[in-house]
Amino acid sequence: MPVKVMIPTPLRQFADKQESVHLEAGTVGDALSALTSQFSDLKRHLYSDDGRLRSFVNVYVNDEDIRYLQREKTAVQQGDTISIVPSIAGGAKA
């Protein structure tokens, strides 16, 4: 089912400068893998080397954080909006 995925500003350069992309997906995980197969340069910024979503990559379905839903297994329906929102972290020493 077509869903809308909102791309955060720092990643738009890897998605033909688009603010959002419409994709066919049944779950959040499907949508993200469709997105990264369409725009492969997005992958390293969304996933760590072990294939998990990076901890500072936050995904919302219609404003609900997927960590409080079924994470990447969260089902999506036609008309849903999936938003990728950064959080920012760092520090002086390792």
Add this chain to the structure above:
Amino acid sequence: MLILKQSLFEQIQAHGARDYPSECCGALLGQDSGTDRTVLGLVPLANQREDSPSNRFEITSEDVRLAEKAASDKGWELIGWYHSHPDSPARPSEFDREQAWPWYSYIIFRVEKAEPQEMRSWRLKDDRASYDEEGIEYIAGAPA
């Protein structure tokens, strides 16, 4: 090149001095012409890392959304972030690099014994392996 008004530079420094020995952090709002970036406003934010604030900082996705809203309300963009390195050099740590996003400008400045020192700006390379330093041009002027 990152263009930074003297008054905003001073506000960033003051935030670092005030929060020392914790790391301070905040958002950079402004405009990106494609070649240059101009910082026009700041959103000082609370460091959410209460367990280890002297060598870590964290800005929640809720605060990121607030900063984006603050920028778009003025017709600007959220172009990056600043944070202090208490008693550490103004360059990204390995931990910074692992957490960084491309595209954003990351201003880092050293605060030595509560005194602000050098300030530098960095942008993560697209391959995530390292950074490019972005020159800072200081200009006279008050916040927009």
